[in-house]
Amino acid sequence: YYVREAKVKVVYVDKNTGEEIKIMTQDGISETTENILGYEGKKYDTIEKSFDNYSIVKEMYPNNARGKMAVLVDSNGTYKNETLVKYYYVEKSAGVVEKHIDSETNTVIKEIKHEGNVGDKYVISESKFDGYEILKDKYPTNKEGTMTKEQIVVEFYYKKVVPVVPDDSNDNKPTDEPTNNPVDNKPNEDNVDKVIIADTNNKTNTTNNTI
Secondary structure, eight states: OOOOEEEEEEEEEETTTOOBOEEEETTEEEEOOEEEEEETTOEEEOOOOOOTTEEEOGGGOOTTSEEEOOOEEOTTSOEEOEEEEEEEEEEBOOOEEEEEEETTTOOEEEEEEEOOBTTOEEEOOOOOOTTEEEOGGGOOTTSEEEOOSSOEEEEEEEEEOOOOOOOOTTTTSOOOOOOOOTTTTSOOGGGSOOOOOOOTTOOOOOOOOOO
């Protein structure tokens, strides 16, 4: 009996460019595509590969990474005996370096490196440090963006804040508290009601003169 020929084509693709990943060899640039030859109904199994500076995209893993070779006929009667399997990868980024810098001394207060892949989104925020405040006029314009193959540096600048010293000069001033001065406690004579006692023994004599 006869069987129909079939094959599986395995392609390793850069997700961002849509192009096949190529590798450097001693003989120059080499393609990574593989062709597995067989016949209709034959089992096949493909594998992912590792490439320098690339990471595989797990969420786009091919659901036909393994199976049986098939021969299909389209509506025009054309035979299609190739099964296409695609593995997607993303190139690793050099990352984003987050720096928080003293504007006066240009020394780095804090530094963090964020890793990822080309095309990944990133957001870097300012931080709070004791004795410092952010310089808004030097705010970085690249604090949000997309990671690239090259390294991205995001710099926040801060200036030292002079602490406010409380004014203690009024602490030693005397207070205006009332004192227990006996003189002050005497009643004001002008405000005391005077009592006049009439002398009953001092009578006024009146002389009646008759003409």
